[in-house]
Amino acid sequence: MTINDLPALSLVPKTDVTQSAKDFKSDQEVRWCPGCGDYSILSTVQGFMPELGLAKENIVFISGIGCSSRFPYYMNTYGLHSIHGRAPAIATGLSVSRPDLSVWVVTGDGDALSIGGNHLIHALRRNVNLKILLFNNRIYGLTKGQYSPTSEQGKITKSTPQGSVDYSFNPVSLALGAEATFVARSIDSDRKHLSSVLAAAAAHEGTALVEIYQNCNIFNDGAWEQLKDAETADDLLIKLVHGEPIRFGKDGNKGVVRTADGQVAIANVAEVGEDALLVHDAHREDPALAFALSRLSEVHTLADTPIGIFRDVKRPSYDRLVREQLDEAREKKGAGDLQALVRGNDTWLVG
Amino acid sequence: MAKQVVQLSQVIIRFAGDSGDGMQLTGDRFTSETAGLGNDLKTLPDFPAEIRAPAGTIPGVSAFQLHFADHAISTPGDAPDVLVAMNPAALKANLKLLRAGGTLIVNTDEFGKRAYEKVGYTANPLEDESLEGYNVIPIALTSMTVEALKDFDLSKKEAERAKNMFALGMLCWLYDRPSQGTIDFLTSKFGKKPEILKANIAAYEAGWSFGETTESFAVQYEVKPAPMPTGEYRNIHGNLALSLGLIAAGQLSDLPIFLGTYPITPASDILHELSKYKNFGITTFQAEDEIAGVTSAIGAAYGGALGITTTSGPGIALKSEAIGLGVMLELPLVIVDVQRGGPSTGLPTKTEQADLLQAMFGRNGEAPVPIVAPQSPSDCFFAAIEAARIAIEYRTPVFLLSDGYLANGSEPWLVPDTTTLAKIEPNFTTEPNHELPDGTKDFWPYLRDPETLARPWAVPGTKGLEHRIGGIEKADGAGGISYDPDNHDKMVRIRQAKVDAIARTIDPIVVDDPSGKARVLVIGWGSTFGPIGGACTLVRDAGLDVAQAHIRHLNPFPSNLGEVLAKYDRVIVPEMNLGQLNMLLRAKYLVDTVNYNQVRGLPFKTDELAGVITDVLKSL
Numbered sequence A: 001m002t003i004n005d006l007p008a009l010s011l012v013p014k015t016d017v018t019q020s021a022k023d024f025k026s027d028q029e030v031r032w033c034p035g036c037g038d039y040s041i042l043s044t045v046q047g048f049m050p051e052l053g054l055a056k057e058n059i060v061f062i063s064g065i066g067c068s069s070r071f072p073y074y075m076n077t078y079g080l081h082s083i084h085g086r087a088p089a090i091a092t093g094l095s096v097s098r099p100d101l102s103v104w105v106v107t108g109d110g111d112a113l114s115i116g117g118n119h120l121i122h123a124l125r126r127n128v129n130l131k132i133l134l135f136n137n138r139i140y141g142l143t144k145g146q147y148s149p150t151s152e153q154g155k156i157t158k159s160t161p162q163g164s165v166d167y168s169f170n171p172v173s174l175a176l177g178a179e180a181t182f183v184a185r186s187i188d189s190d191r192k193h194l195s196s197v198l199a200a201a202a203a204h205e206g207t208a209l210v211e212i213y214q215n216c217n218i219f220n221d222g223a224w225e226q227l228k229d230a231e232t233a234d235d236l237l238i239k240l241v242h243g244e245p246i247r248f249g250k251d252g253n254k255g256v257v258r259t260a261d262g263q264v265a266i267a268n269v270a271e272v273g274e275d276a277l278l279v280h281d282a283h284r285e286d287p288a289l290a291f292a293l294s295r296l297s298e299v300h301t302l303a304d305t306p307i308g309i310f311r312d313v314k315r316p317s318y319d320r321l322v323r324e325q326l327d328e329a330r331e332k333k334g335a336g337d338l339q340a341l342v343r344g345n346d347t348w349l350v351g
Numbered sequence B: 001m002a003k004q005v006v007q008l009s010q011v012i013i014r015f016a017g018d019s020g021d022g023m024q025l026t027g028d029r030f031t032s033e034t035a036g037l038g039n040d041l042k043t044l045p046d047f048p049a050e051i052r053a054p055a056g057t058i059p060g061v062s063a064f065q066l067h068f069a070d071h072a073i074s075t076p077g078d079a080p081d082v083l084v085a086m087n088p089a090a091l092k093a094n095l096k097l098l099r100a101g102g103t104l105i106v107n108t109d110e111f112g113k114r115a116y117e118k119v120g121y122t123a124n125p126l127e128d129e130s131l132e133g134y135n136v137i138p139i140a141l142t143s144m145t146v147e148a149l150k151d152f153d154l155s156k157k158e159a160e161r162a163k164n165m166f167a168l169g170m171l172c173w174l175y176d177r178p179s180q181g182t183i184d185f186l187t188s189k190f191g192k193k194p195e196i197l198k199a200n201i202a203a204y205e206a207g208w209s210f211g212e213t214t215e216s217f218a219v220q221y222e223v224k225p226a227p228m229p230t231g232e233y234r235n236i237h238g239n240l241a242l243s244l245g246l247i248a249a250g251q252l253s254d255l256p257i258f259l260g261t262y263p264i265t266p267a268s269d270i271l272h273e274l275s276k277y278k279n280f281g282i283t284t285f286q287a288e289d290e291i292a293g294v295t296s297a298i299g300a301a302y303g304g305a306l307g308i309t310t311t312s313g314p315g316i317a318l319k320s321e322a323i324g325l326g327v328m329l330e331l332p333l334v335i336v337d338v339q340r341g342g343p344s345t346g347l348p349t350k351t352e353q354a355d356l357l358q359a360m361f362g363r364n365g366e367a368p369v370p371i372v373a374p375q376s377p378s379d380c381f382f383a384a385i386e387a388a389r390i391a392i393e394y395r396t397p398v399f400l401l402s403d404g405y406l407a408n409g410s411e412p413w414l415v416p417d418t419t420t421l422a423k424i425e426p427n428f429t430t431e432p433n434h435e436l437p438d439g440t441k442d443f444w445p446y447l448r449d450p451e452t453l454a455r456p457w458a459v460p461g462t463k464g465l466e467h468r469i470g471g472i473e474k475a476d477g478a479g480g481i482s483y484d485p486d487n488h489d490k491m492v493r494i495r496q497a498k499v500d501a502i503a504r505t506i507d508p509i510v511v512d513d514p515s516g517k518a519r520v521l522v523i524g525w526g527s528t529f530g531p532i533g534g535a536c537t538l539v540r541d542a543g544l545d546v547a548q549a550h551i552r553h554l555n556p557f558p559s560n561l562g563e564v565l566a567k568y569d570r571v572i573v574p575e576m577n578l579g580q581l582n583m584l585l586r587a588k589y590l591v592d593t594v595n596y597n598q599v600r601g602l603p604f605k606t607d608e609l610a611g612v613i614t615d616v617l618k619s620l
């Protein structure tokens, strides 16, 4: 696949030089805590960017507020570190008015799902041409450790000494419910998997939401550890691959099947047989199955957690539709004539 | 038989009816015909926030006031000479406004017992003596309309609906206004419904003939055109003028316009207008809320568009944090606040000037934002261009403070020659602006123009100038994150100095003092220009001396303002708030101003203001 096949990027100028990860490193000193999962994500993104072959000056990173939102300062592209929760709205204004840019949003679980929840769902339903990277560490990092909308119920934090009573959001379920056309999940430490998801997101026309499980080793250390530890991961992690039967567990002993009532369930492959396994179809128009898959994971134990691309369907981006209306207006009415407009069509002469 | 024609120099007429009676439309049409005749005019729509409150109730009354004259006038008029009341509720709500001895045209068909009791009359006001002080003209408007339309294939209800056209026809005859404009208007509005179109025209014509033949009107009136500078005129509302000014600013700066906004009275019409003109390169974005409205405009400005956001006071409250971001990022942004009665939801359809201090100070930290305020409906055009000029040239958010009265009021406007409007230069940076010690060139996003203190505007897509900006304090010049105390102190002062420096490019304030002998100055801002001007004229007509000045730039103030204030023995500051400009003037210039305040949701009355001025003059 060449870059020109990617509808999302067809209007973005390409580079004529060979880029490397180094070209995407800014001169700013990185200020995350040593060991923070944000480092691995940054390095993966910097390593992945050259693959796109885009002119560096046509790439923009926009973020809100939070540890994760410092991200743009470290990318040697254009960047805007804004205010808490508003990055999707700022990026919408930029993306809609500049089709020649590749616009990325970096946000956290608090930034995207608490204060910025409204902007996130509306960007998703509109399908603005944005790639949103949601760093989910299930905690408020920058404000030093309060529970977040993705924290599990009962979580003990500074603001919830007896355990939080809030029920949590599942960002993938939320995005699917908000009419998202592309929804994926990956893990900070899995460079290969994350890169592949990012590539698919970049190629998608419209909003792509990528939830990235990220470790905050200071305030919520090990939140995703079971999914990373080779000992436990195989048994918990479901890797979704488009066109392939959904199978996981040690030696692939488990799989996902559809039940008689249309739901999905985990089954023992030896019992149900390979042919009974659900074949993952990320391009299914109907989001119900993707939603059902997103509901498999268990909030506390992380059992049966799917990663990969849940949904990737085609719908014209908001940007494109807006542009079409502008073009149509110009074609029909011609470029505007200011004097005629100011004059209007109901005038009278004096003298 | 032709009736006698009486010349009048001016008329104030007020149409009042149920929200469903089409009074705004009737007023608009009468205004258009009046404008076309060359009278000077000012209008004031006065309608409830409810779309259609229950019929026949006081909350459901919608009114439209028009003042027209054969000479220059400055307000929609204090007390109407003529009140058209379509039902008892309209009578009850508006009678107190009518001048003593004024003409009251009432639709008798709507004065049934149930109808007048509904609004609290115990007897029919048309039959007792309560209206004795007025020249009452009872007319069976509804039944005559129905009668005139009896040959049409319409239900009774549909026929009754045309009664506003009957009334319009009648008044157009009474004041000798032409009909063709209204017929053209109806044709374009109802072109697809020929039966309704014909019925409306028939009702209009029936009203006209009734006026001509009825004994109720002994005379016909004529108001001669007002002397005005020669040229081509149109009638214009403030929100339309403001929209056209924004479009003009886009053309003058050669920037695409991006409007990010969320609907709110009385600002929504600007969105409606701008969304019609996509062929001018205008993108309108109806966001999920005000915060997204302003932040999307900031995003677009970052990309090199003229970012605009429009709202009213409650929306500004939501946008405050983002406006602070705009101050920090130093990007052009025009913030339109069409003020309405507050606080909270307040009086959505009424006017007020109580957002001045919100615009001035309503942000965290030291966050200065320039403020421009138009003084009349047509001036909204030029004020919008001025706001955009400051925003673009100084890379800053700018407030454009209009209000409900300007937004919905209208006046004749000498159509400007747009080719004479000054260009606005965005001056994008496309080359590195700084050299490192080793000789390599780089880009410093906060290296300023020494004259304006504006920072470079380098938009994404510009090769070699990749840079990061944000809401965190930045190092002077280079723009990286900086928490250094001295740097912060310096940056706060630079941002203030940049806004202060705008004063160098704005016109000095001019004082209107025809006799040159005034010892009292009346100073205002925004939509009070007309009422203050009218009041000063009344005072001068009474042989007294008074000076008037009006502030267009509220931040920074014109550089000669302090000097001007110091010249007078007394400075009166009338405002539709509790003294916000007054507070700023006192704080900045240490003058012992006299404030006069009303917050009734309505513009000042000139005779009241004239009384206030006269009292101050007499106290000297």
Ligand SMILES: Cc1ncc(C[n+]2csc(CCOP(=O)(O)OP(=O)(O)O)c2C)c(N)n1
Residues within 6 Å of the ligand: A065, A066, A067, A068, A069, A084, A107, A108, A109, A110, A111, A112, A135, A137, A139, A140, A141, A142, A143, A148
């Ligand atoms: C308007 C506003 N409210 C609150 C804050 C304080 N604040 C900063 S970051 C943050 C939470 C960030 O959490 P998350 O988005 O999960 O980011 P993380 O630090 O975990 O990456 C909060 C509450 C703020 N900066 N602005």
Ligand code: SF4
Residues within 6 Å of the ligand: A031, A032, A033, A035, A036, A037, A038, A067, A068, A137, A141, A142, A215, A216, A217, A218, A219
């Ligand atoms: S607080 Fe947590 S999320 Fe923030 S930088 Fe430190 S480790 Fe990373």
Ligand SMILES: [Mg+2]
Residues within 6 Å of the ligand: A066, A108, A109, A110, A135, A136, A137, A138, A139, A140, A141, A148
């Ligand atoms: Mg977080």
